[in-house]
Each structure stands twice: as structure tokens, then as C-alpha cells.
Amino acid sequence: MEKLKLNKYNIILASGSPRRQQFLQDLQLDFTIDVREIEEVFPNILKRTEITDFLAKLKSKPFTDLNDNDLLITSDTIVWLNNEAIGKPKDRNDAIKILNQLSGNMHEVITSICFKTTKSMKLINDVTKVYFKDLSKNEIEYYVDNFQPYDKAGSYGIQDWIGYIGVEKIEGSYFNVMGFPVHKFHQEMLKY
Template identity: 55%
Template sequence: MLKEKLSQRKISLASGSPRRQQFLKDLGLDFEIRLKPVEEVYSDSLRGAEIATFLAELKAQAFENSLADNEILITGDTIVCINDQALGKPKDEAEANEMLLQLSGKTHEVISSVCLKSNQKTKTFYDKTVVYFKSLSNEEINFYINNHQPFDKAGAYGIQEWIGQIGVEKIEGSYFTVMGMPTHLLYTELLKF
């Protein structure tokens, strides 16, 4: 249905994330991947959804004046928030370990923001999901980091991976939002766009 509605539009995804790419395929969209390097820096005054939204829009701005007339560009960003602190992607094993220790036995929010951009307009939206983690042992954390290398993931974990299977007790909200793309909102917003 979405594919037919957007048949006259060129869809581009500005993301190297295999998960985001798979979501667009699962929605039945034909798209191309367009990547531009963006330094993901934001003001300390931003909180929660403001950060994810700012970064999604920053990634879209990199394509200013380079979109085709019929093109819709999709960018996204995901952050993990605990105690009003945003956790991005860990730089190394030590930082991944620190993040997972912070999340262990606690509740946190995952916020995924999406920006749709064309030459005519820009629309940004986000979704939040609450994630409940069991207490993780040092052995579990080390096993996960060593075997899954979660350095490309906000908060140092992927819910679809081993740590999610053994560590996530429950979620309130969309599973896909935790994976990096609120697909239910993307579908609705693309139909409107």
C-alpha cells in the first residue's frame, strides 16, 4: 500500500544501519542508501527527545540542496536515556561496560527520532519506549560485549541480540522504536507526507 502511494517518489535512507534498512524493506519500500558523514555533536542544554530530534534533523541538513525534486530523504537517530542522562554509542569496551552497568537492574527510555525531508518541507517525529532490564552479572556483560561488539548501538546494546533475550524483562511501547525506527509512525507520516 505504501509502495503504491509513493510510486512517484524517490525514497532515500541516510543510514548505514542494517536494522533501519531492513525496516524499510519490510514496509515494502524501494529505496536507495545515501550517506554523508555528520559529526553527531549537540548542546548540553538538550534533553531526551530533543537530542534525538536534533541529531535526526542534523543528518537531514547534510543533504540540503542535493535532493532530487521528487525525493524524500529519511534520517533517524536513537538515544538511550537513564536518569535524564543520554547514552550514545560507546567508544570502546570500557565505555560499553560502564553503560551496561548503568542500565543493569533499572528502567530506561529509548527514544527514536525520524526526519523526513524533501525540497518542499521537513517533518520530524519521535517515539519513546520504556525498557526494564534485569540485574546483569559482570560475566553476562563481558560475554555480550566480547561476542556482540555493540559499539554501533546507543546504550551499548541491541534488544534483538543476546542481551535483550536474557536481560530485558519487559517494555512499554514499540519494540521497533528500541531497535531504532518507530515503523508505525514512519508508515503513517510517509502516507501523509
């Protein structure tokens, strides 16, 4: 099957996330991967989508060498719980602490995507509500020790074992919880 070529653009995905890379492959897009290091720090006054918008845009800043036919895609995901942003866990203890906070609660998963060319920049975002059952100490420790969710915002992947046994319901995009609102991304890509 021939890959979808979007007008005149070379798509560059600035993400080391295997899930984001897989989504673009599954959409049959032709793209390259170029990840550039940046310190992911945001001002404390920012809330919810302001944080992910800021970070997605920040990740595009090192790309000062885009060609006229390049379309850069950057993205960021956070978990928002009790008026606080939760990113990736630092270690095992942090992952267990975060999952204890999520246990029995509703949290939001927020993702922003930045589309950047030499002439324009556009930000989109999506919010999904996720409801966890009360997780036992054993369930949390089993998950952390066997799945090591250290590269995931909120210390979990909904597509993992913990999603099967712990998520009671979601309101919004399932794929957004995996870190990429594919439906909104595709809609936006059709404009390029």
C-alpha cells in the first residue's frame, strides 16, 4: 500500500515515543523522526492545556533549520489531578505514589500537538477524563514492577495491564490517553 503523501510536506516527528511513532505509521503517513533535547520546564502559573501547549511549542524551538517543505510535529502529554500536573515518574517509589493518588479518582489526560512550518505554527489539544477504581497495594506494585511505566505521564499506560483491570470508564479519546489524540491530529493534517 502506498503511503499518504500530504501535499508538498516532509513530515518530521520530534518524539521518541514509540506510541506516537506507531500512530503515524498506522495512519499510513510518510515521516522521519528527529528528536532534539530540551529541558521540559514550564512556568508554575500555567494550568491544564496551557502547560501542554507551552511544552509542545517549547519542543519545536530547537528546530530553527526547517526547510520550506518541512512540517514539524511536536507533542506533550500530562495527567492533571487535584489542580496539579503529573508528568513521568522519577523512579519506582514515585510511580507507586502517583498510582496511589490516581486510585479511586478521576483525572484528566491532556495532550497538545504543535504543527510548525517555516511560515506558521498551530496548536491543538485534547482532554480525556479517566476514572480509576480503588487499586490495591499489590496491584500497584505488581504493575510498576512488571511494566516499569517510567516513560509514561501519570505512571501508567491505559493499553497496559493496569488499564485492563483499573480503568472503570473514560470520557473522551482513548488514544489521547495513550498520548496522542489521533482523530484531531488527522483532521488537522488534512489542512496541510
